[in-house]
Amino acid sequence: MKILVTGGAGFIGSNIVDSYIEAGHEVAILDNLITGKKENLNSKAKFYQIDIRDQKVADILLDFKPEIVNHLAAQIDVRKSVADPAFTEEVNVLGAINLLDAAVKAKVKKIVFSSTGGALYGEIPEKEGADEDHKLEPISPYAVTKKATEMYLYFYHVTYGIKFTVLRYGNVYGPRQDPLGEAGVIAIFIGKLNKGENPTIFGDGKQLRDYVYVKDVYQANLIALTKGDNGIYNVGTGIGTSVNELFDHLKNIMKFKGTVNYAPPRAGELFRSVLNCKKIVKDLGWKPTVDMARGLELTVKATT
Numbered sequence: 001m002k003i004l005v006t007g008g009a010g011f012i013g014s015n016i017v018d019s020y021i022e023a024g025h026e027v028a029i030l031d032n033l034i035t036g037k038k039e040n041l042n043s044k045a046k047f048y049q050i051d052i053r054d055q056k057v058a059d060i061l062l063d064f065k066p067e068i069v070n071h072l073a074a075q076i077d078v079r080k081s082v083a084d085p086a087f088t089e090e091v092n093v094l095g096a097i098n099l100l101d102a103a104v105k106a107k108v109k110k111i112v113f114s115s116t117g118g119a120l121y122g123e124i125p126e127k128e129g130a131d132e133d134h135k136l137e138p139i140s141p142y143a144v145t146k147k148a149t150e151m152y153l154y155f156y157h158v159t160y161g162i163k164f165t166v167l168r169y170g171n172v173y174g175p176r177q178d179p180l181g182e183a184g185v186i187a188i189f190i191g192k193l194n195k196g197e198n199p200t201i202f203g204d205g206k207q208l209r210d211y212v213y214v215k216d217v218y219q220a221n222l223i224a225l226t227k228g229d230n231g232i233y234n235v236g237t238g239i240g241t242s243v244n245e246l247f248d249h250l251k252n253i254m255k256f257k258g259t260v261n262y263a264p265p266r267a268g269e270l271f272r273s274v275l276n277c278k279k280i281v282k283d284l285g286w287k288p289t290v291d292m293a294r295g296l297e298l299t300v301k302a303t304t
Helices: 011-022 057-064 078-083 085-105 141-160 184-194 214-223 243-253 278-284 292-303
Strands: 002-006 026-031 046-049 068-071 110-116 163-169 171-173 200-202 211-213 231-235 261-263
Touching (some): 011 068, 026 057, 078 141, 163 214, 171 214, 184 292, 214 231
Parallel strands (some): 002 026, 026 046, 068 110, 163 231, 200 261
16 A cells, blocks of 8 residues: 655654554655654655645655555644644644645545544543543644644545544654653653653642553554544543653653652643543554553663
8 A cells, every 4th residue: 555644754653654664555754854853764665855835745645646645744842832823723734735635636545644632622520531522622722723634634525535534642652752742741751860860740740641652553543544434533541640650650660769840830731631542442443552661661762
């Protein structure tokens, strides 16, 4: 199968590219390398250095002729989205529309889209976590752009017949992670502990997040190539891990002798964000296989 991956030099995208190539697919990467890294590029993939807003994206799709486009390229920094909503809208929404118009011209059969779970659902008090029908309460322009792109995917499906699968991730972590994404705290902590520095936790550290290891995420993307047409699926563990627990795990793994500093909570930060992933388990046969302790061990080993 021929697959084009936007953002394929980034943390999640490069792991997905590697999994596609290992599965025998022909892959092309589209990335502007602003946040993506050259060292993440798979040498077996064709690489186009270009921004998704560029009109020449259509020429690239017509040249490569992918059957599937996996769309991850985005402005992912939540704080930057709050500071500059217009730029985030331009990259994430107008860039997606440019890509979708190109996909129509190139007769792409399906789009797999990396969306967000925690950032879309807002505060999640339910014990079992938020399912895909949970009320949407995006609290950042970043989350708003993800929902807007989901709606455009539906429009392009109805109007042009392009299939789609939306994957709403929890807080993805693992090798190649940088501090920008929703689970960036793990990369920040590892960096600090590696230098022997005490990390800072904002608030009391009891905030809960649904951390999902990147291997489980790329497995969901492999399944989405042939299943889940025109569906929206949460990709997480259904387990909330506090920032304090996260620090304790890393402290033990890295044999860190220091402590942690606490600072005032950040305005607007969610207290509890956990996903209900029963739908993807039932419909697509996917389930998380890497628990938090093992995932952090693998991440530390790959990072240090």
